Amino acid sequence: SFRRDFVQGTDPVEFVIDVPRGQYEVLVISGDEIEDNVTIIETENGAKYGGECVKQGIYQCELIPIVQKKDRPIRLRISTKPGYSWKINCLFLNTLKGY
DSSP states (O other): OOTOOOOEEEEEEEEOOOSEEEEEEEEEEESSSSSBBBOEEETTTTTEEEEBBBTTTTTTEEEEEESSSSOOOOEEEEOTTTTOOEOOOOOEEEEEEEE
């Protein structure tokens, strides 16, 4: 279940998704039934998503547009704020247009 299973941490991590060039959307769902959390998602071009405190039992959904002009991995940096954990319940990758 998307609401019971997740990965979490307090140290920054990087998710790497190997893709050919193209246009993509990445949907990131994060949250927890038991504790508040802060999940910050940053793309290679410096765009940031999330970052607000998400109360227990609430889920954050971030839709992130990505344009890859070359065959190279998508890199998403995941971090949090002091005193919180980041949580990732699931990542969906949708190809909008291949080149």
